[in-house]
Amino acid sequence: xxxxxxxxxxxxxxxxxxxxxxxxxxxxxxxxxxxxxxxxxxxxxxxxxxxxxxxxxxxxxxxxxxxxxxxxxxxxxxxxxxxxxxxxxxxxxxxxxxxxxxxxxxxxxxxxxxxxxxxxxxxxxxxxxxxxxxxxxxxxxxxxxxxxxxxxxxxxxxxxxxxxxxxxxxxxxxxxxxxxxxxxxxxxxxxxxxxxxxxxxxxxxxxxxxxxxxxxxxxxxxxxxxxxxxxxxxxxxxxxxxxxxxxxxxxxxxxxxxxxxxxxxxxxxxxxxxxxxxxxxxxxxxxxxxxxxxxxxxxxxxxxxxxxxxxxxxxxxxxxxxxxxxxxxxxxxxxxxxxxxxxxxxxxxxxxxxxxxxxxxxxxxxxxxxxxxxxxxxxxxxxxxxxxxxxxxxxxxxxxxxxxxxxxxxxxxxxxxxxxxxxxx
Amino acid sequence: xxxxxxxxxxxxxxxxxxxxxxxxxxxxxxxxxxxxxxxxxxxxxxxxxxxxxxxxxxxxxxxxxxxxxxxxxxxxxxxxxxxxxxxxxxxxxxxxxxxxxxxxxxxxxxxxxxxxxxxxxxxxxxxxxxxxxxxxxxxxxxxxxxxxxxxxxxxxxxxxxxxxxxxxxxxxxxxxxxxxxxxxxxxxxxxxxxxxxxxxxxxxxxxxxxxxxxxxxxxxxxxxxxxxxxxxxxxxxxxxxxxxxxxxxxxxxxxxxxxxxxxxxxxxxxxxxxxxxxxxxxxxxxxxxxxxxxxxxxxxxxxxxxxxxxxxxxxxxxxxxxxxxxxxxxxxxxxxxxxxxxxxxxxxxxxxxxxxxxxxxxxxxxxxxxxxxxxxxxxxxxxxxxxxxxxxxxxxxxxxxxxxxxxxxxxxxxxxxxxxxxxxx
Numbered sequence: 001x002x003x004x005x006x007x008x009x010x011x012x013x014x015x016x017x018x019x020x021x022x023x024x025x026x027x028x029x030x031x032x033x034x035x036x037x038x039x040x041x042x043x044x045x046x047x048x049x050x051x052x053x054x055x056x057x058x059x060x061x062x063x064x065x066x067x068x069x070x071x072x073x074x075x076x077x078x079x080x081x082x083x084x085x086x087x088x089x090x091x092x093x094x095x096x097x098x099x100x101x102x103x104x105x106x107x108x109x110x111x112x113x114x115x116x117x118x119x120x121x122x123x124x125x126x127x128x129x130x131x132x133x134x135x136x137x138x139x140x141x142x143x144x145x146x147x148x149x150x151x152x153x154x155x156x157x158x159x160x161x162x163x164x165x166x167x168x169x170x171x172x173x174x175x176x177x178x179x180x181x182x183x184x185x186x187x188x189x190x191x192x193x194x195x196x197x198x199x200x201x202x203x204x205x206x207x208x209x210x211x212x213x214x215x216x217x218x219x220x221x222x223x224x225x226x227x228x229x230x231x232x233x234x235x236x237x238x239x240x241x242x243x244x245x246x247x248x249x250x251x252x253x254x255x256x257x258x259x260x261x262x263x264x265x266x267x268x269x270x271x272x273x274x275x276x277x278x279x280x281x282x283x284x285x286x287x288x289x290x291x292x293x294x295x296x297x298x299x300x301x302x303x304x305x306x307x308x309x310x311x312x313x314x315x316x317x318x319x320x321x322x323x324x325x326x327x328x329x330x331x332x333x334x335x336x337x338x339x340x341x342x343x344x345x346x347x348x349x350x351x352x353x354x355x356x357x358x359x360x361x362x363x364x365x366x367x368x369x370x371x372x373x374x375x376x377x378x379x380x381x382x383x384x385x386x387x388x389x390x391x392x393x394x395x396x397x398x399x400x401x402x403x404x405x406x407x408x409x410x411x412x413x414x415x416x417x418x419x420x421x422x423x424x425x
Numbered sequence: 426x427x428x429x430x431x432x433x434x435x436x437x438x439x440x441x442x443x444x445x446x447x448x449x450x451x452x453x454x455x456x457x458x459x460x461x462x463x464x465x466x467x468x469x470x471x472x473x474x475x476x477x478x479x480x481x482x483x484x485x486x487x488x489x490x491x492x493x494x495x496x497x498x499x500x501x502x503x504x505x506x507x508x509x510x511x512x513x514x515x516x517x518x519x520x521x522x523x524x525x526x527x528x529x530x531x532x533x534x535x536x537x538x539x540x541x542x543x544x545x546x547x548x549x550x551x552x553x554x555x556x557x558x559x560x561x562x563x564x565x566x567x568x569x570x571x572x573x574x575x576x577x578x579x580x581x582x583x584x585x586x587x588x589x590x591x592x593x594x595x596x597x598x599x600x601x602x603x604x605x606x607x608x609x610x611x612x613x614x615x616x617x618x619x620x621x622x623x624x625x626x627x628x629x630x631x632x633x634x635x636x637x638x639x640x641x642x643x644x645x646x647x648x649x650x651x652x653x654x655x656x657x658x659x660x661x662x663x664x665x666x667x668x669x670x671x672x673x674x675x676x677x678x679x680x681x682x683x684x685x686x687x688x689x690x691x692x693x694x695x696x697x698x699x700x701x702x703x704x705x706x707x708x709x710x711x712x713x714x715x716x717x718x719x720x721x722x723x724x725x726x727x728x729x730x731x732x733x734x735x736x737x738x739x740x741x742x743x744x745x746x747x748x749x750x751x752x753x754x755x756x757x758x759x760x761x762x763x764x765x766x767x768x769x770x771x772x773x774x775x776x777x778x779x780x781x782x783x784x785x786x787x788x789x790x791x792x793x794x795x796x797x798x799x800x801x802x803x804x805x806x807x808x809x810x811x812x813x814x815x816x817x818x819x820x821x822x823x824x825x826x827x828x829x830x831x832x833x834x835x836x837x838x839x840x841x842x843x844x845x846x847x848x849x850x
Contacts, residue, residue, distance in 0.1 A: 069770030069778040135763025338560020345494030353494040
């Protein structure tokens with residue numbers, strides 16, 4: 001079963017050996033429930049709170065923003081994940097970031113955990129929190145606790161509820177983002193599902209968005225954290241919408257063990273299979289976030305190949321994908337390769353500009369633009385045709401080695417300005 | 426005499442002791458001539474070439490882009506400045522960058538120098554070159570050499586010709602940028618004048634624009650280079666329009682010694698006076714470039730104060746001024762202080778977010794927005810009034826020390842997208 005998603009084709013989802021893509025998101029794995037509620041925290045006419053709940057306590061792993069300014073929920077989650085507490089619920093609101101809110105704001109995290117624990121009949125140590133929205137405003141805690149009660153009543157394990165949760169966490173996103181996959185571990189079916197929101201404030205320096213991944217795998221906390229930490233640098237950290245790293249970026253991965261598989265330990269074959277499947281979910285969600293950047297009309301994929309090291313490849317790919325000048329060129333369907341070479345040049349990576357080859361590719365075809373640092377005699381009309389597709393790939397080959405990296409972003413359009421001149425985030 | 430310039434008030438020009446602001450630009454200093462020509466290199470109906478010529482050979486200092494990809498004229502100028510050759514002419518074209526053009530492109534620099542030397546009756550070693558425009562296209566050398574002949578015929582030392590040269594080097598700039606000052610050195614009047622162009626591809630990592638400064642001071646090559654190198658980090662390197670560092674950034678400073686002052690040596694009192702006057706010219710031109718960013722409607726000045734070091738202050742100020750989210754907020758006259766704290770947080774500088782104070786200021790008044798990391802009870806209406814002026818200053822105090830830095834940028838508007846989706850740079 002293939003999930004047919006919005007706006008962007010899913011042609012790029014790799015079906016790994018021993019892996020299937022199935023319908024659903026955070027409720028696809030056994031024992032996970034979800035719900036959405038309209039708590040009126042910021043929005044009047046839409047849901048703005050989500051619950052992810054596990055019938056059994058979960059091992060929890062997380063990665064968080066590297067911004068010096070961390071929102072209160074980020075500090076809260078870091079404490080919970082580090083403590084080793086088993087986690088059973090995630091409470092998310094998409095109206096208020098609860099960042100730059102001081103001791104009062106952190107107190108609302110405690111209140112949230114207490115209210116969720118009471119409503120769900122679980123331990124307060126087992127509640128993690130995600131938030132996104134306006135910075136600097138305090139949480140209207142009565143509305144939030146009222147919302148928690150609604151979430152606790154409405155929660156169930158249907159795929160529909162998972163989708164509703166994925167919708168409730170959106171801010172300026174234009175569609176919900178979710179995916180689920182299954183793999184076999186010791187004869188048992190293990191499921192990994194997730195949801196994410198992005199759009200504003202998307203930048204490589206850590207995920208810069210919210211992503212919640214659930215799995216029924218039985219896996220050690222060490223293996224879970226390593227699988228997540230080892231993957232974010234290739235997925236969420238390689239996307240950029242506007243170069244701003246948010247105060248609230250959070251990726252949480254919860255494993256409740258209900259699949260009944262032999263426990264996955266770090267370094268084993270089963271671990272590798274689990275990590276690969278997790279990567280498919282993360283990459284899919286990351287690409288969906290990139291392609292749904294504020295005002296975006298195209299997903300812009302950049303591959304740096306022939307590099308001496310992965311670090312060099314990441315620097316080059318990210319520098320290209322973050323350049324406003326490159327992104328406006330993509331919006332204009334313009335094969336402006338000079339801007340791409342320029343962005344490579346100030347990336348911080350060392351390379352020989354006179355060795356670079358550059359290609360553009362999309363469903364409309366593939367074309368070489370530069371060979372050894374200067375333009376080949378390509379057709380501008382053909383290049384424009386290729387660049388007019390909703391998914392465009394630029395591949396830069398620096399011919400120094402065999403390392404590579406891929407980054408994802410979007411074009412920069414009038415829509416971005418419209419959204420951000422008025423939206424108070 | 427105060428020069429009354431376009432769009433932005435000149436209230437910020439400091440009149441140093443022993444210094445006057447006078448009319449003019451590159452032709453203000455003794456013995457300097459200029460001209461503009463319509464060579465048809467890219468534009469059809471405007472001038473696109475400029476000459477700056479000195480009647481006497483000049484000591485030359487320069488600072489250049491840090492981009493790994495350097496345009497051919499940048500490589501040429503670096504060679505000339507390093508060689509110690511005396512310089513007598515600058516040839517600029519604003520149609521074609523001559524970047525990513527390989528050996529053929531570098532050859533056109535040699536051709537340019539030969540043609541200029543012949544037309545002006547000077548040595549080919551004494552010709553430096555500036556260029557800006559389309560990357561990757563080769564120079565139409567016949568048009569360029571024809572343009573050089575016109576420039577050589579038209580050149581004179583009038584202020585009007587200086588202004589015409591300042592106009593000819595513009596690309597997407599909306600007005601020419603020039604300033605001149607005088608100071609007394611050993612009883613003699615020394616003049617420093619300059620012109621610059623910016624607009625697209627403006628970023629802190631080196632000047633990211635073209636600036637040509639002329640002076641009739643008698644000054645050693647060492648002192649000249651140190652005065653320039655010591656100042657660019659506080660001026661051209663502190664401006665940002667879009668975060669992209671160009672392949673062509675060049676600041677050239679020429680001194681022909683015709684003022685007849687006692688020679689200025691590095692470290693002397695006269696050197697300090699000269700460096701201060703040069704700073705006034707550089708800061709003025711840098712601010713004009715920032716305020717004339719593509720599509721900009723406001724100059725956005727950011728001061729980081731109370732810092733532990735100048736480096737920390739620069740990181741903080743530049744991170745705020747480069748943030749797309751901050752810049753769109755300024756375009757929307759929105760006191761979005763959360764975005765400013767967020768940009769400080771990912772700047773790479775360490776500080777305590779819960780100590781930060783933030784103020785907005787303009788001709789319409791001054792208002793405190795944050796005290797110790799959280800919002801004070803300020804009036805949104807008053808903040809919007811302050812942010813609706815054409816020059817807006819944000820001051821962030823991290824209360825750690827006594828160092829400070831100032832950065833300049835502009836708001837991010839629809840105009841930026843319009844210009845860059847179509848302009849092939």
